[in-house]
Amino acid sequence: MNAPRNDRFDLVVLGGGPAGVTAALRGAELGATVALVEQHRLGGTCTNDGCAPTRVLARAARFLRDATQLPAYGISAPPPTLDLRAPGGDAADGLPPAREEADGGTPGARGRRRPRPRRHRDIPGRERGRARRRRLLEADRFVIACGGHARRLDFPRQELAMTYSDIWQLERTPRSVAIVGAAATGAQLGSIFAAFGSHVTLLEVAPRILAGEDADVSAALAGAFTGHGIEVVAGIGGIRAIEQARRGLRLTYRLADGERELAVDAVVLAVGWPGNLEPLDLPAAGVATERGYVRVDETLRTSAPNIWAAGDITGRMMLVQSATFEGRVAAENALRGDGHSARHAIVAHGGFTDLEYASVGLTETQAAATGEPIAVGVVPYADLDRAVIDGRTEGFCKLVVARDGHPDPRRARGR
Amino acid sequence: MVGEQAVEVIQIAAAAMAGEVPAERLAEVEFAYPTFTAIVGLAARQVVHALRMPLDEARAWGALGRPRVAEWERREA
Numbered sequence: 001m002n003a004p005r006n007d008r009f010d011l012v013v014l015g016g017g018p019a020g021v022t023a024a025l026r027g028a029e030l031g032a033t034v035a036l037v038e039q040h041r042l043g044g045t046c047t048n049d050g051c052a053p054t055r056v057l058a059r060a061a062r063f064l065r066d067a068t069q070l071p072a073y074g075i076s077a078p079p080p081t082l083d084l085r086a087p088g089g090d091a092a093d094g095l096p097p098a099r100e101e102a103d104g105g106t107p108g109a110r111g112r113r114r115p116r117p118r119r120h121r122d123i124p125g126r127e128r129g130r131a132r133r134r135r136l137l138e139a140d141r142f143v144i145a146c147g148g149h150a151r152r153l154d155f156p157r158q159e160l161a162m163t164y165s166d167i168w169q170l171e172r173t174p175r176s177v178a179i180v181g182a183a184a185t186g187a188q189l190g191s192i193f194a195a196f197g198s199h200v201t202l203l204e205v206a207p208r209i210l211a212g213e214d215a216d217v218s219a220a221l222a223g224a225f226t227g228h229g230i231e232v233v234a235g236i237g238g239i240r241a242i243e244q245a246r247r248g249l250r251l252t253y254r255l256a257d258g259e260r261e262l263a264v265d266a267v268v269l270a271v272g273w274p275g276n277l278e279p280l281d282l283p284a285a286g287v288a289t290e291r292g293y294v295r296v297d298e299t300l301r302t303s304a305p306n307i308w309a310a311g312d313i314t315g316r317m318m319l320v321q322s323a324t325f326e327g328r329v330a331a332e333n334a335l336r337g338d339g340h341s342a343r344h345a346i347v348a349h350g351g352f353t354d355l356e357y358a359s360v361g362l363t364e365t366q367a368a369a370t371g372e373p374i375a376v377g378v379v380p381y382a383d384l385d386r387a388v389i390d391g392r393t394e395g396f397c398k399l400v401v402a403r404d405g406h407p408d409p410r411r412a413r414g415r
Numbered sequence: 416m417v418g419e420q421a422v423e424v425i426q427i428a429a430a431a432m433a434g435e436v437p438a439e440r441l442a443e444v445e446f447a448y449p450t451f452t453a454i455v456g457l458a459a460r461q462v463v464h465a466l467r468m469p470l471d472e473a474r475a476w477g478a479l480g481r482p483r484v485a486e487w488e489r490r491e492a
């Protein structure tokens with residue numbers, strides 16, 4: 001029973017998140033024999049740890065917010081209370097990858113994988129609580145889709161800080177929380193904690209929160225957050241230390257004119273998402289890495305000719321829709337040799353904060369920087385009847401087009 | 416964009432970009448009423464106003480505050 005079993009596949013996919021599952025399914029669609037190797041649960045960060053559980057918390061936050069509107073619609077009800085142990089738990093179990101696994105319907109080997117040179121892959125693993133055994137998979141081609149993990153910063157007592165993955169263990173809402181990093185994840189967590197009643201301080205090194213978004217979007221979100229009682233501190237010079245205080249934690253951060261201290265119950269780091277490289281012996285497989293991610297060319301091929309990579313581990317997009325796109329392209333290029341480009345052309349994305357924000361294409365500043373003359377339309381939500389009816393008149397829609405009317409100034413006619 | 420259901424509404428803009436739909440066409444779509452998504456049509460109409468102006472004038476408008484459109488305004492011929 002513990003003897004190695006040899007299996008040969010056309011394609012072995014490492015990692016069962018959106019990128020890996022999509023690569024495996026596309027491979028099977030193309031008629032290939034495929035093995036999908038996942039160390040935890042199918043669905044990856046998206047289903048089990050990231051987007052879906054966060055979205056469940058954001059939904060709970062939305063219910064709390066909407067409840068404040070009930071009197072305006074003639075409904076009286078006692079103010080709702082929150083039990084943090086209830087939402088988020090297994091809410092993602094209904095999503096397809098988790099469901100398939102629960103049904104035993106998804107073929108796949110489980111186990112942590114460490115690529116070896118040549119074409120052999122040797123997987124130590126544990127199968128359904130039974131004896132550990134090694135299983136050797138062989139394949140002509142591989143797709144690495146092992147995702148990433150929350151970055152921790154290097155400062156004294158950094159271990160006292162949580163990352164988003166620790167949030168699910170909280171039994172009570174912290175009275176006060178400092179969130180370090182105000183990009184998509186930090187902004188979302190801050191907004192959720194504020195709705196749950198925490199006093200939130202958002203600390204950001206960049207001069208504005210959501211620095212990758214249009215400047216007007218950042219400003220509107222900062223305004224909305226402040227309106228919800230969130231303290232927004234942008235342009236900090238970094239975190240100096242966390243200390244255990246008599247009650248809670250003391251966080252010291254730097255500003256241009258000196259240091260500031262914050263007394264908080266909890267600190268959450270949301271400061272980046274390096275690739276899960278460590279358990280993979282990538283140099284042995286000839287796979288080069290760069291700045292914490294697997295290096296790929298435009299066709300998602302790594303520096304090893306028979307290995308492709310897709311999703312967060314490539315460090316390109318960090319979004320589910322992009323991971324699935326890359327998974328599909330990687331499988332096609334691996335199996336058919338198509339050499340398709342995985343350039344991310346149109347990527348709609350956003351955050352389920354209060355207010356929500358979203359964008360696709362270039363920001364106004366980026367569009368102006370193309371040199372193509374542009375036209376901009378901005379409509380406040382207050383001008384929209386539905387927003388008035390729903391009592392949600394904060395916000396705006398900004399549309400930026402090339403002056404010849406083309407929706408994408410990068411690809412405007414005549415360029 | 417920022418506001419209620421923004422992450423849903425943005426999909427319309429993404430689809431318009433994928434289809435290379437010019438602002439003039441987007442401005443003519445009869446979006447269901449009353450919806451949040453219709454704000455994309457309003458923004459397109461506002462862009463069309465701006466496009467019909469000479470560039471200098473549009474810049475001046477930009478400085479003054481951009482031209483307003485409304486859901487109930489009569490469509491231009």
Ligand SMILES: Cc1cc2nc3c(=O)[nH]c(=O)nc-3n(C[C@H](O)[C@H](O)[C@H](O)COP(=O)(O)OP(=O)(O)OC[C@H]3O[C@@H](n4cnc5c(N)ncnc54)[C@H](O)[C@@H]3O)c2cc1C
Nearest residue numbers: 015017018019039044045050051113147311312318319320
């Ligand atoms: C809090 C949070 C909220 C987010 N919200 C959104 C959102 O709203 N929208 C959005 O688009 N994106 C969101 N993201 C990002 C999104 O989760 C990722 O972009 C997406 O999951 C990437 O998919 P992936 O398949 O590349 O990696 P992952 O989903 O991380 O999957 C990688 C898989 O590989 C497995 N694995 C790792 N190492 C090994 C190994 N050595 N052997 C075998 N298996 C291994 C892991 O267990 C995991 O299951 C969010 C992320 C976080 C953290």
